[in-house]
Amino acid sequence: MSISQRIKEKIDIVDLISSYVKLTRSGKNYIGLCPFHNDHNPSFTVSPEKQLFYCFGCKEGGDVIKFLMKIEHLSYREALVQLGRRVGIEIDETGEESNGGIREFYKVNDLVTRYFYYILMETQYGKTPREYLARRGIKKETIDTFRLGYAIASWNALQKFLERKGISLETQEILGLIINDKETGKTYDRFRDRIIFPIIDITGHTLGFGGRVLDDSLPKYINTPETPIFRKGQILYGLYQTRDEIMKKDQAIIVEGYMDCISLYQAGIKNVVASMGTAFTREQGLALKRIAKDIVIAFDTDTAGDLAVIRGANVLREVGCSVRIARWSVFKDPDEFVRNQGPIVFLDIINRAKPFLDYMLDLLINRYDISTLEGRVQFFQEFFPLLRTEPRVSVQRAYLDKIATLGKIPPEILYREFDVFYISRKKEFEVTSISALSWMQREDIDALRERLERQLLFFALNDVKFLNIIRQLLQPDIFTVKEYREIYERLLQWDFDSGGFETEDDRLSSIIAQINISEQIELSENTLYETINRLNGIILQKKKEELIKELELAEKSGDVERTKELASKIQELTKEIFSIGERRMSVNG
Numbered sequence: 001m002s003i004s005q006r007i008k009e010k011i012d013i014v015d016l017i018s019s020y021v022k023l024t025r026s027g028k029n030y031i032g033l034c035p036f037h038n039d040h041n042p043s044f045t046v047s048p049e050k051q052l053f054y055c056f057g058c059k060e061g062g063d064v065i066k067f068l069m070k071i072e073h074l075s076y077r078e079a080l081v082q083l084g085r086r087v088g089i090e091i092d093e094t095g096e097e098s099n100g101g102i103r104e105f106y107k108v109n110d111l112v113t114r115y116f117y118y119i120l121m122e123t124q125y126g127k128t129p130r131e132y133l134a135r136r137g138i139k140k141e142t143i144d145t146f147r148l149g150y151a152i153a154s155w156n157a158l159q160k161f162l163e164r165k166g167i168s169l170e171t172q173e174i175l176g177l178i179i180n181d182k183e184t185g186k187t188y189d190r191f192r193d194r195i196i197f198p199i200i201d202i203t204g205h206t207l208g209f210g211g212r213v214l215d216d217s218l219p220k221y222i223n224t225p226e227t228p229i230f231r232k233g234q235i236l237y238g239l240y241q242t243r244d245e246i247m248k249k250d251q252a253i254i255v256e257g258y259m260d261c262i263s264l265y266q267a268g269i270k271n272v273v274a275s276m277g278t279a280f281t282r283e284q285g286l287a288l289k290r291i292a293k294d295i296v297i298a299f300d301t302d303t304a305g306d307l308a309v310i311r312g313a314n315v316l317r318e319v320g321c322s323v324r325i326a327r328w329s330v331f332k333d334p335d336e337f338v339r340n341q342g343p344i345v346f347l348d349i350i351n352r353a354k355p356f357l358d359y360m361l362d363l364l365i366n367r368y369d370i371s372t373l374e375g376r377v378q379f380f381q382e383f384f385p386l387l388r389t390e391p392r393v394s395v396q397r398a399y400l401d402k403i404a405t406l407g408k409i410p411p412e413i414l415y416r417e418f419d420v421f422y423i424s425r426k427k428e429f430e431v432t433s434i435s436a437l438s439w440m441q442r443e444d445i446d447a448l449r450e451r452l453e454r455q456l457l458f459f460a461l462n463d464v465k466f467l468n469i470i471r472q473l474l475q476p477d478i479f480t481v482k483e484y485r486e487i488y489e490r491l492l493q494w495d496f497d498s499g500g501f502e503t504e505d506d507r508l509s510s511i512i513a514q515i516n517i518s519e520q521i522e523l524s525e526n527t528l529y530e531t532i533n534r535l536n537g538i539i540l541q542k543k544k545e546e547l548i549k550e551l552e553l554a555e556k557s558g559d560v561e562r563t564k565e566l567a568s569k570i571q572e573l574t575k576e577i578f579s580i581g582e583r584r585m586s587v588n589g
């Protein structure tokens with residue numbers, strides 16, 4: 001059984017949801033006011049039998065994991081970790097149950113955090129770094145909040161300390177605290193004579209460390225390498241300290257470095273996180289998307305920063321964030337800016353940060369001379385694909401108007417250029433939407449068909465026995481509703497020996513919850529066969545109507561052979577449809 005299923009088995013969904021929502025019994029389910037939309041009548045339903053929730057108002061639904069993800073704004077893994085803790089199952093970074101090693105790693109890193117802090121604040125070794133931080137305006141309070149520390153200029157101070165605490169060299173090496181020189185076989189401390197920035201996850205554990213020199217020597221920063229508990233792309237520096245503020249403001253400012261984050265925080269701009277280097281990942285983007293609508297990138301002003309900004313913005317937009325870009329001149333990073341100009345001027349920069357498309361428009365207009373044909377073509381090549389990602393036509397038009405004015409191009413010509421560019425890449429989509437339109441006239445039959453598909457899926461979801469019957473009797477493309485087909489395909493691939501079916505997909509899990517909670521049909525083989533027959537009937541009916549249309553055409557054109565052929569086909573179909581009706585009668589009888 002998978003780890004998620006073992007955890008779910010030990011947690012009752014009614015218990016969990018009751019601590020967030022007041023539930024009252026209603027038949028075999030519980031109902032309450034939905035926590036995910038502004039609900040006035042109880043639309044939120046919890047089924048203790050199916051261990052699922054579903055809201056008939058906002059159509060949100062799923063299992064305990066999904067509920068915790070939504071209500072606490074967590075990722076799937078984070079929700080699983082929290083639920084696991086409730087029932088005494090510890091989960092490591094890979095999503096597997098930990099054998100206790102992970103807990104040990106957290107303990108060691110937390111101990112090392114306190115050790116570095118102690119050296120900085122309580123010993124004579126800490127005098128110089130304390131003065132250094134004071135010169136940079138960092139206050140005691142801020143040092144405490146971010147648990148800053150100092151690593152002594154020694155090859156083995158930390159190693160000796162940890163040995164005295166009974167921590168093995170192996171553990172120290174796994175956690176990247178010491179380096180093992182393979183040639184000499186000697187080990188030495190990784191962090192020496194550096195200010196230490198512990199990298200803390202949202203539960204408060206230190207996963208790794210960053211270390212900064214006190215002078216201009218290189219490398220300026222070093223970090224913990226990848227370890228079983230530290231993966232750089234999975235975490236944002238400062239999020240532990242700033243998460244509440246980000247949620248309150250519904251805005252997150254992303255900076256590059258530790259010092260940028262700390263400086264802004266101390267200056268009172270507390271909704272800030274650091275990407276720790278320039279490669280922004282989808283995982284980091286999703287973590288922010290869950291807690292804030294407005295994401296502002298405030299990276300360094302150098303050229304590397306420019307590229308990093310575009311890459312970072314693209315990652316964020318791909319996961320669905322709305323991104324703005326803050327730019328300024330003179331000061332190289334937010335730390336320097338805020339130390340020289342103070343928070344009010346910096347906040348003004350943040351407030352005036354440009355939406356990503358505006359930023360790119362300015363950048364590309366400056367790069368290419370759009371008064372020349374060549375420059376214009378290059379500009380279109382780069383800007384149109386970006387503009388295409390804007391869903392509102394009116395906004396697209398506004399940008400085109402702006403370009404028209406800037407380039408002194410007649411707007412109509414520009415619209416056409418954009419449409420041609422647009423359509424040539426959109427063809428595939430166009431075709432499917434046209435065919436979707438032609439089905440619209442067949443509303444009644446299609447509504448019926450969707451209901452039958454939903455019932456079929458309800459059977460498939462509830463018993464492998466039913467799933468096998470469906471698999472044997474029907475083609476896999478029986479489902480015309482895209483989501484139903486996706487769920488069905490996943491069911492067909494599911495290994496039921498490992499436990500019941502489940503999915504992490506947000507959309508699909510809501511639909512599954514909806515079907516399971518709202519579908520009333522009795523789960524028996526007889527009712528399943530009846531559903532299959534009715535579905536077959538509809539498919540044949542549809543085929544028959546198509547043939548009738550063809551027949552009319554053949555008659556009009558006077559094609560006698562074809563007319564005869566079609567007429568006999570229609571007759572056969574009619575018989576088949578009739579016999580399905582008969583079979584249904586006998587099943588019912």
Ligand SMILES: [Zn+2]
Pocket residue numbers: 034035036037039043044055056057058059060
């Ligand atoms: Zn709702």
